[in-house]
Amino acid sequence: MNLPEALVSSVGWGLWAYWLIIALMMVGLYIVIARDNLIKKVMGLNIFQAAAILFYVTMAKVEGGTAPIVPAGADHAGGHGGHEIVYSNPLPHVLMLTAIVVGVATTALALALAVRIHGDYGTSEEDEAVVYDMEHG
Amino acid sequence: MIEKILVLEVVLPLLAAPVCVLVRHPRFCRLFSLGVIAACFAIAVALLVEVRGGGVISYQLGGWPPPLGIEYRVSTINAYLLALVTAMALVVFSFDSRGGPPRVPEQRRHLYYAVFLLCISGLLGIAITGDAFNIFVFLEISSLSSYILVSLGGHRRAVMSAFYYLVMGTIGGVFFMLGVGLLYQATGTLNLRDIAARLEPSLDDRGTVLALALLVVGISIKLAVFPLHHWLPNAYSFAPPKVSAFLAATATKVSFYLLAMVLFTIFGAPFVFEELRLQAVLLPLSILAMFLASGAAIFQTDLRRLLAYSSVAQIGYMTLGLSTANATGLAGGLVHLFNHAVMKGGLFLVVACLLYRVGSVHIDALAGIGRRMPLTSAALVIGGLSLIGVPGTVGFVSKWYLVSGVLERGWTAAAVLILLSSLLALVYVGKVVEVLYFRKPAETQPVDHVREAPLGMLAPAWVLAVAAVFFGLTTDWTYGVAREAAELLLAGGI
Numbered sequence: 001m002n003l004p005e006a007l008v009s010s011v012g013w014g015l016w017a018y019w020l021i022i023a024l025m026m027v028g029l030y031i032v033i034a035r036d037n038l039i040k041k042v043m044g045l046n047i048f049q050a051a052a053i054l055f056y057v058t059m060a061k062v063e064g065g066t067a068p069i070v071p072a073g074a075d076h077a078g079g080h081g082g083h084e085i086v087y088s089n090p091l092p093h094v095l096m097l098t099a100i101v102v103g104v105a106t107t108a109l110a111l112a113l114a115v116r117i118h119g120d121y122g123t124s125e126e127d128e129a130v131v132y133d134m135e136h137g
Numbered sequence: 138m139i140e141k142i143l144v145l146e147v148v149l150p151l152l153a154a155p156v157c158v159l160v161r162h163p164r165f166c167r168l169f170s171l172g173v174i175a176a177c178f179a180i181a182v183a184l185l186v187e188v189r190g191g192g193v194i195s196y197q198l199g200g201w202p203p204p205l206g207i208e209y210r211v212s213t214i215n216a217y218l219l220a221l222v223t224a225m226a227l228v229v230f231s232f233d234s235r236g237g238p239p240r241v242p243e244q245r246r247h248l249y250y251a252v253f254l255l256c257i258s259g260l261l262g263i264a265i266t267g268d269a270f271n272i273f274v275f276l277e278i279s280s281l282s283s284y285i286l287v288s289l290g291g292h293r294r295a296v297m298s299a300f301y302y303l304v305m306g307t308i309g310g311v312f313f314m315l316g317v318g319l320l321y322q323a324t325g326t327l328n329l330r331d332i333a334a335r336l337e338p339s340l341d342d343r344g345t346v347l348a349l350a351l352l353v354v355g356i357s358i359k360l361a362v363f364p365l366h367h368w369l370p371n372a373y374s375f376a377p378p379k380v381s382a383f384l385a386a387t388a389t390k391v392s393f394y395l396l397a398m399v400l401f402t403i404f405g406a407p408f409v410f411e412e413l414r415l416q417a418v419l420l421p422l423s424i425l426a427m428f429l430a431s432g433a434a435i436f437q438t439d440l441r442r443l444l445a446y447s448s449v450a451q452i453g454y455m456t457l458g459l460s461t462a463n464a465t466g467l468a469g470g471l472v473h474l475f476n477h478a479v480m481k482g483g484l485f486l487v488v489a490c491l492l493y494r495v496g497s498v499h500i501d502a503l504a505g506i507g508r509r510m511p512l513t514s515a516a517l518v519i520g521g522l523s524l525i526g527v528p529g530t531v532g533f534v535s536k537w538y539l540v541s542g543v544l545e546r547g548w549t550a551a552a553v554l555i556l557l558s559s560l561l562a563l564v565y566v567g568k569v570v571e572v573l574y575f576r577k578p579a580e581t582q583p584v585d586h587v588r589e590a591p592l593g594m595l596a597p598a599w600v601l602a603v604a605a606v607f608f609g610l611t612t613d614w615t616y617g618v619a620r621e622a623a624e625l626l627l628a629g630g631i
Contacts, residue, residue, distance in 0.1 A: 032304060045307055052311045056318050092321070095270050099314060102277045106307050109281060113288055113300045120293035129297060 017058045025051035036126040038114040042107060049103045053096050060092040139187050143196045143209055146180050146219060146265055147275075149173050150258035154251040163234075163246035170250045171230050174257065178223035185216035185618070191625075195267075203267065204328035210267035212630065214471070214622035218264040218394050221475055225386040225482050226257050228600055229379055233593030236489040238289035238377040249289065253383075256282035260391045269317045269327045272395065276313065279391070280306045280359070283384055287376040295375035298368070305358055305368040312355030319348035320403070329402065333629060338408040349409070352399045360392035362456055363426035366449045370433075373445035373485075378492055381441065382485035385448050386478035393455050393474055397467070400459070401626040410462040419460035424554050426453025431561035435568065440491070440498035443565055444484055447524060450558070451477045457551070458539050466542020468623035469535055472616050476523070476531035479608065483601030484520040487513055490590035490598060500572050502582055507574035509587040512595055514573050516602040521566035523605045526559050530609040534616065 028051060031044025065088040074085070114124060121129045153173040157166040188194060188211055196209040211219070230253075234246070241249050259279025263272055284306065288299035321327055323344055324335040338345045354365075361369040369389075373381045400409045409415045430449035437443040451473070458470020490513045491498050495506060507514040523530035536555060543552045578584045589595070608615050 029308070032308070038300065041304060045304060048308065049311055052315050052318070055315060059318060059322050091327075092318070098270075098274055102274070102281075102310075105281055106277070106303065109284060110300065110303050113284070113296055113303065116288070116296045117300060120296060133294060133297075 018055075021051050021055050021058065024054065036128075038117060038124045038126060039111070041126075042110045042114065045110065046103065046107060049099070049106070053099055053103070056092040056096045056099070060089040062086055062088045065089075139183060140194050140196050142180055143184065143194055143211060143265070144198070146177055146184075147209075147258050147262045149177055150254040150261065154254040154258070157247045157251040157254065161244075161247045163243055163250075166247040166250040167230075167234055170254055171227070173254065174223060174226045174230055177257075177261065178220070178227050181216065181219035181223045184211050185213075185220050188213050188216050189618070189621070191621070204326045204331035207271050208267040208328060209265050210330075211265060212622075213618060213625055214394065214398075215264050217471070217475075217618050217622055218391060219261055221390060221478055222257065222260050222264065222387045225383060225478055226253075228482065228597045229383040229386075229486070231593075232379055232382075232486060232489065232597040233591055235591070236377075236379050236486075236493055236594055238286075238380070239291035240289055240295075249286075252282045252285045255279075256286060256383075256388075260387055263391050263395060267329050269320065269329055269332060271327075273310065273314050273317060276359070276395075277310050279388065280310060283380075283388055286380040286384070287372045289380065290375040290377050292375050294371070298371035298375045302368045302372045305365075309355045309358030309365075312351045312358070314355075316348045316350075316352035316355060319344050319351065323348065329398070333403050333405070336403065338404050338412075340412055345404075346413070349399075349404055349413070353396065353415075356392055356396045356399065360389055360396060360456075361449055361452055363422045363430070363449065363453060366426070366430070366452070369449055370442055370445040373448065374439060374441040378441070378485055378489035381445075382482045382489065385444075385485055386482035389448070389452060390474045390478055393452070393459075393470075396456075397459060397471075397626055401467075402629055405629055406462050406627055410460075416460040416462065419456055420548075420551065423453040423457035423460060424551065424558075426450055426456070427554070427558040428561065431558055431565065434565045435561065437565075438500045440500065440503065440569060441485075441488055443569070444481065444488065447562070447565065448477075448481055450562070451481070451524075454535065454539060454555070457555070458542060461542040461546045461548075462627070463542055463545050464620065464623050464627055465538055465545050467626060468616065468620040469538030469540075469542050471622055472538060472612075472619035473535035475615050475619070476535045476605075476608065479531055479601050479604045480520045480523040483516060483598055483605060484524075486594070486598040486601065487517045487520065490594045493594060494587050494590055495584070500569070501579065503569070503572050504576040504582070505573075505578035505584050506587060507570075509584050510589050513590050513598070516595075516598045517573070518570055519602040519605055521570060523609070525562045525566055528609075529606060531605050531615075532609070534609055534612050538616065 025048055028044045028048030032041050035041055065086045068087040068090040118124050121132050123129055150173055153170060160166060194211045198207045238249055256279050259275045259282060262275030266272055266275060284299045284303045287302055288296045320332055324332050326332055326335060340346060358365045373385060427450050430446045434443045434446035437446060455470045455473050458466045458473065488498055494510060495502055523532040526532035526536040540552045540555055
């Protein structure tokens with residue numbers, strides 16, 4: 001496969017969810033890198049984490065699949081009324097519950113540190129804090 | 138029996154942390170934590186003895202058999218890491234509590250011990266678990282608690298360093314999580330051995346290559362591999378010295394295990410080092426770390442910062458051992474994991490002694506201290522000699538096997554560079570020793586009032602200094618275990 005073909009096939013619409021996730025990730029990462037305000041950095045970090053969480057959720061989707069709850073009266077093979085039921089994969093969702101908790105803890109800690117930094121430096125801007133450090137040692 | 142107590146290794150410190158928060162009595166919490174860590178150390182040693190020679194102990198959490206359930210699995214390399222982390226925690230915790238975080242008043246010390254215990258249980262969890270997502274959770278437990286520990290240093294910049302460490306660490310953690318997700322997508326399982334068995338890595342499979350890239354970059358941030366090391370010097374130089382001692386000795390070591398496990402067990406040496414040729418990136422970065430970080434260490438005026446930069450250089454030696462991908466080199470990297478923990482842990486404890494008595498570890502403030510604090514300074518000299526790699530110290534053992542591994546691979550130039558980089562270590566260690574023993578104290582900074590550090594501080598520092606010599610002379614335990622672990626990794630096992 002030559003390069004243009006590879007590009008076309010990889011930009012195929014079937015992968016649109018991944019492109020969205022990548023875009024969201026890069027938005028988050030860009031905010032973390034480019035913004036000097038610590039609170040905005042934390043928000044960027046949150047967007048970055050949210051993109052990863054969405055990635056897992058996307059992965060769990062099974063085409064035509066329903067919520068993974070076995071209906072009453074289902075037989076052992078998971079069938080119901082003679083035809084088989086397709087379920088979405090519940091595992092990534094469970095994993096992401098943990099990841100969300102980790103994300104909340106990270107955000108809480110980052111904000112707590114930002115409060116302390118504001119108390120010590122009198123600013124929430126990274127560049128001003130750097131100047132303060134250079135002046136005060 | 139032993140597989141039943143295996144799970145206590147993680148559960149004990151995890152449960153002890155809330156107990157500390159509830160009891161709120163600083164002395165009780167200190168002794169209680171010490172007891173818990175001692176118990177963990179005893180379990181780790183028992184595990185190591187049990188699995189020596191190729192044994193494996195497995196514990197199924199909740200009785201769910203793997204690959205569906207989470208499995209705790211201990212082989213030589215895991216037990217080696219568990220013993221290292223608990224031993225270092227034990228030494229650091231037995232260090233006099235006066236060397237604790239300056240910003241935490243005595244009545245709130247119980248929270249500090251609780252966070253410390255959480256950090257330990259996170260690190261032990263990474264080492265013990267056989268489940269990929271479980272690793273992520275423990276990675277974040279240990280990382281979150283180490284951000285808190287770093288922020289407790291006395292200086293205002295400690296908090297800033299902790300924030301920076303948090304941003305970098307979280308990015309690394311998310312990369313790791315994405316990598317695990319891609320592996321799950323490719324194999325449909327989270328059990329490490331099951332992933333390894335089902336994964337058929339190939340260069341055409343972009344998902345797998347991306348997973349490898351994300352995992353390697355994510356772990357490299359936490360490990361502080363050369364161009365991603367920027368958080369480390371600040372974090373280690375502004376953290377409370379006891380915390381620096383503990384983190385320098387354990388956190389990066391556990392990340393190193395993680396990197397080795399991903400490369401050798403999950404993806405396998407043939408794919409990573411023959412098809413993908415990761416060593417083409419890893420080897421130059423390791424050598425750059427050895428030279429640039431050691432070079433940076435020479436120009437530092439703060440002893441803690443000097444040691445932190447030296448840590449980045451030492452991580453370079455470890456990744457160099459990794460990139461040889463042969464048993465000798467990998468064992469050299471793994472034995473350096475222990476050896477560096479002993480010497481750098483000891484050196485940071487010496488820093489804690491100096492800070493307590495002198496009040497500063499700026500290089501000018503240390504002039505003439507060698508005469509005032511002979512025992513502390515002697516411990517520093519032993520640690521320093523070990524960093525250089527003088528025969529008879531642990532540093533020499535590591536470098537010997539690293540150079541042998543590199544030569545076995547036919548990389549003569551790299552072997553020469555390892556030896557040359559030791560000269561840089563000679564310069565920065567020599568600088569400190571010269572100031573300590575030969576420079577006259579400045580008129581403005583009299584040192585006559587400075588006394589030797591108290592026994593509660595000296596003893597732990599000297600335990601590590603003696604270990605640095607002891608394990609430099611007897612290599613059966615350290616290199617023996619590392620060699621076994623390396624062969625296990627190369628065979629794709631854990």
